[in-house]
Amino acid sequence: EVQLVESGGGLVQSGRSLRLSCTASGFAFGDYYMSWVRQAPGRGLEWVGFIRNRAYGGTTEYAASVKGRFTISRDDSKTIAYLQMNSLKIEDTAVYYCSRDYSISSPQGAFDLWGQGTVVTVSS
Amino acid sequence: DIQMTQSPSAMSASVGDRLTITCRASQGIGNSLAWFQQKPGKVPKRLIYAASSLQSGVPSRFSGSGSGTEFTLTISSLQPEDFATYYCLQHNTYPRTFGQGTKVEVK
Numbered sequence: 001e002v003q004l005v006e007s008g009g010g011l012v013q014s015g016r017s018l019r020l021s022c023t024a025s026g027f028a029f030g031d032y033y034m035s036w037v038r039q040a041p042g043r044g045l046e047w048v049g050f051i052r053n054r055a056y057g058g059t060t061e062y063a064a065s066v067k068g069r070f071t072i073s074r075d076d077s078k079t080i081a082y083l084q085m086n087s088l089k090i091e092d093t094a095v096y097y098c099s100r101d102y103s104i105s106s107p108q109g110a111f112d113l114w115g116q117g118t119v120v121t122v123s124s
Numbered sequence: 125d126i127q128m129t130q131s132p133s134a135m136s137a138s139v140g141d142r143l144t145i146t147c148r149a150s151q152g153i154g155n156s157l158a159w160f161q162q163k164p165g166k167v168p169k170r171l172i173y174a175a176s177s178l179q180s181g182v183p184s185r186f187s188g189s190g191s192g193t194e195f196t197l198t199i200s201s202l203q204p205e206d207f208a209t210y211y212c213l214q215h216n217t218y219p220r221t222f223g224q225g226t227k228v229e230v231k
Binding site: 035037044045046047049050061062063064097101102108109110111112114115116117 | 125156158160162167168170173174177179211213215218219220221222223224225
């Protein structure tokens with residue numbers, strides 16, 4: 001089955017760290033950029049960042065709101081993308097989704113597949 | 125960064141109505157635009173990709189048009205299951221940017 005499954009969410013104090021995982025199955029994970037998107041309670045969708053696939057250097061890009069605090073990585077052998085979140089703030093409280101992004105073989109396939117989301121709550 | 129201005133932010137409509145939602149990009153994005161539907165507590169669902177291509181399995185009452193900087197999502201005849209929030213997303217460059225969302229409510 002083609003799917004993405006996030007895990008690792010929870011309740012964490014402000015200033016602490018948390019790592020989310022996005023486990024992919026059923027498709028050629030290594031061919032895709034992988035994005036993280038979040039949604040704060042009652043708010044719209046916000047792109048967090050992505051990681052390119054190895055063919056494009058495996059490099060990362062981030063939204064200004066998380067740059068320098070969040071790091072995206074990937075393990076293609078395990079088909080997992082990670083979101084390492086450091087120095088968490090109360091405003092990082094959100095549902096975090098992973099989604100498959102660009103692929104050279106399917107350039108318009110971006111964001112066609114999403115995980116179910118994982119909830120991150122940052123307390124003071 | 126490319127800003128996506130989506131309008132309206134909310135609208136009240138009745139079953140059978142024709143609805144149009146607009147997204148304007150602050151600079152040209154070609155056709156790298158997708159539309160999503162999200163219901164409360166649910167995962168966003170892609171409806172339209174490449175500005176005007178209908179996602180497999182999505183009813184044909186949904187359609188998209190536009191290129192460059194002006195894009196529209198049209199629902200030709202609103203159905204009860206279409207009351208939801210709709211978002212556009214540009215993925216032409218980074219940072220990816222979503223529109224602010226349009227909440228479609230029952231009139």
